[in-house]
Amino acid sequence: MCRCAHEGLVPEPRFTALAGALRGASLPFVAVPDLCGLAARRDPDLLEWARHPGRKVVACHPRAIVNLFDAAGAPLPGDALIVNLRADSAQTAATQLGIEWNEDRGSGAENELRLSSDSVPTPSPFGPRSSDLGPRSSVLDDPPSPLHPAPSTAPSTLPPPWLPWFPVIDRARCTDCRQCLEFCLFGVYTLENGRIEVRHPENCKPHCPACARICPHTAIIFPKHTEAPIDGSPIADEEAEKARARRELNELLGQDIDAALAERRRRAAARLLDADKLRLAMAERERCSRKPGAEGRT
Ligand code: SF4
Ligand code: SF4
Known part of the structure; x- marks a missing residue:
């Protein structure tokens, strides 16, 4: 289940109500703050979910979801059910998932979501995992993790969180x-x-x-x-x-x-060339600073 935490395209009450219905029906599920972010960094969880028998994805428009999984190298099989909680009500979504709808089930779901594990760091071109998703705990009440310590009050040099926006x-x-x-x-x-x-x-x-x-x-x-x-x-x-x-x-x-x-x-090539030159210059600077006797130099 995708919560669309950055943009809120899946309305929060709808998400919470469906999560409550799943819980009430004792159906296990994984909730993530932002499926786009997982796809951008080709998170290995996606492949596992795509291969899971009877997999169902609750997120947004099916054409987007099929191609997001595909882009992440985790193609969904043709019979995978994709439920569009961006467009449909929680009740419609529950019916598609084969759950009996009960209005009372929405409340209290929030604290009982089972979360995707975020504990295994994987190499990412997007910097630290927390830079694109933010600490999951802040979004989904995940328990504190040593990999996502509580925010410090000290000034941070980390870039601002990346909004997973891409074609x-x-x-x-x-x-x-x-x-x-x-x-x-x-x-x-x-x-x-x-x-x-x-x-x-x-x-x-x-x-x-x-x-x-x-x-x-x-x-x-x-x-x-x-x-x-x-x-x-x-x-x-x-x-x-x-x-x-x-x-x-x-x-x-x-x-x-x-x-x-x-x-x-031509303009794009010039821009990329400049970026390459900058990378080379930084690598050279790094090499120089590691040479014996270079300590303290800038
Ligand atoms: S997959 Fe859809 S619902 Fe999820 S974060 Fe992306 S746009 Fe939002
Ligand atoms: S513009 Fe890009 S995405 Fe569109 S058809 Fe051509 S190659 Fe494909």
Whole structure:
């Protein structure tokens, strides 16, 4: 179950009521603050859940969830049940899960949620695990953990928590045309064996869905967006979406789209080059500071 703690797209009373119903029916479940964040760092729990017999996911729009798991390298089998608690009521969700609905069950669920283990640190391109999810204890009343000590009052040099906002590719729609790759200035996308991948979600600018707007096949989802179908909801009118993408591309890039994309490629390359130079300089500085006699130098 995803609580959507950062953006609140799953209303809290709905989440709590369904959690209460599950508890009342003695059905075990795992609640996480932000499924997007787990997918961004390819959390190994996702693979375990995807393989679990009879797995059910309660989160938001199924098209977003299927592709989030896919992006995390944990594809859900075709028969996995995805319940959309963003769109449906707790009662509808309970019915889909085969639970008898009882209005009284909502209360008291809060303190009895079984939580996904957050105790095994895994390498992440997004820094410490707490930087993208925040301490789970603060969101889900998780017991204090030595890995997530209580916040200190001392000044912190940690970056602010990362909002897990990034594009998710709908594989059933993407043609690998590379338009997103050429459009993005921040190196979010890469091309691997002819396939577009989102390898640097942490580079994405929070609340910017620009690449989704220019995708000619409506194949880019931002699960936390509030607008359909960028949020992963079903595409109601294919032709209208294609026309909209063409219009947005013209508005953003002007009439000579090829020239504009070439210019963006150049700017993106320069930006990445600068980032590489900075990384090399920092590595060199680090090496120098480790040389004997270099202690104390800056
Ligand atoms: S957008 Fe969907 S998957 Fe992402 S945190 Fe919110 S409910 Fe969960
Ligand atoms: S622009 Fe859309 S269809 Fe083209 S590669 Fe990107 S996601 Fe796929």
